Amino acid sequence: MSAPLNFSVQLSLGRFAVTADANDTLKALKTAIRVQVAALNHVNFKLYRFNLAGAYLSDESKTLNEVGVGEGAILHALKKSTCPRAAVDTEKPSADE
Numbered sequence: 001m002s003a004p005l006n007f008s009v010q011l012s013l014g015r016f017a018v019t020a021d022a023n024d025t026l027k028a029l030k031t032a033i034r035v036q037v038a039a040l041n042h043v044n045f046k047l048y049r050f051n052l053a054g055a056y057l058s059d060e061s062k063t064l065n066e067v068g069v070g071e072g073a074i075l076h077a078l079k080k081s082t083c084p085r086a087a088v089d090t091e092k093p094s095a096d097e
Contacts, residue, residue: 027060
């Protein structure tokens, strides 16, 4: 287990502080957010996609470390139905795939 990362998640409901392990997947992060932030336990994160520094993160099997989430980062959670670009897989396949 690596050192925990402290960063923020921004939604239309506000910005919330979150702590997660750098080796957590984006899918696991969605669950962790609901557990850590009581105000978000009603949010269905299956309907959201994360954006980091202008890049949509569609592969939820990638870890926070792999997508570049670092200490103090801000992940934007965008609802797929209100942001059509968030509903489209915009990540380029890596050379490994």
